[in-house]
Amino acid sequence: MANPTRWATETGPGHSQWYIDRFRKLAADGADLAGEARLVDATVPPGSRILDAGCGTGRVGAALAARGHRVVGVDADPALVEAARADHPGPRWLVGDLAELDLAAAGEPEPFDAAVVAGNVMAFVAPGTEQAVLSRIAAHLRPDGVVLVGFGTDRGYRIEDFDADAVAARLRPEHRFATWDLRPWRDDADFAVSVLRKPAR
Template sequence: MGKPTRWATDTEPGHSQWYVDRFRRLAAEGADLAGEARLVDALVPPGARILDAGCGTGRVAAALAARGHAVVGVDADPSLVEAARADHPGPRFLVADLAELDLPAHGEPAPFDAAVVAGNVMTFVAPGTERGVLAHIAAHVRPDGVVVVGFGTDRGYPLADLDADAVAAGLRPEHRFATWDLRPWHEEADFAVTVLRRPA
């Protein structure tokens, strides 16, 4: 692993278990936890190969797998990956640092049709690694594939920086929305979902 992520340095002890418990409780209550997956599903062909980058507890990966996609989830936090494996059989979940992502070394050499980076992942990576994270994710996506990134606009990673980092990583910004259910983007929005494409 490289530099410690903000998930490791900027959260309280026990935060990961709180996060696991929170999403288990929401699932038990019947909350809709598949919004990100519905958007990604609409962008890819049936039976697509999808990377869930920063998969956390595995809820997005599981929802995509339930829609017939082959999903690999990756997270730097071993406790979150352990919970994902326990709660969501189907996708493959791996412990790996997105800033050093090398899935062929984990037995996953095939490119992905899409990658989803949900749950404020880009604001939790190690400071200064954002461009490298996007480059490593892009390197795993096939030409003409998409990378969908969502995070809160008040979390210290300006959208102008995202756009510049994406271009430097070989990705082309294509769409931006204010929510995962495609509400129109506006400058006052407190959340942004950005669709990036790796040029063919």
């Protein structure tokens, strides 16, 4: 990994385990953890191949797999990937830097129909790698593939910079919402869910 992620540099010792424990408790309490997955599922055909980029503990990818999709998840934090493997067998969970993503080298050469980038991943990648992350994700999509990205707009990554990075990564913006359940976008919203598409040609 060329540059440490903000997840590694801006959180304290024990943060990863706290995050794992938090989502295990939410799941045990019956919390709805599949909102992002429902939106992704609505945008793709049944049985699609989906990249969970920045998969964390695997909750989004697991929900998509439960809906019949073929999921590969990637995260830079080995502790989160280990939790995903333990809690959600079925999808393939891999440790990797999204800015250097090369899934063919990991035995996953088939392109993806869609990618989901949830959980503020874009705000936690290494500073200055945001465009590279989007470019590497786009490189793993089939033509006309879709990317759904959600992050807090108050976390240091401006929505204007995201839009510029997406265009530089050759991803075409299609829709923007203020939440994963499709509340209307406003310029003063503190969260953005963007739907991007890789051109068919």
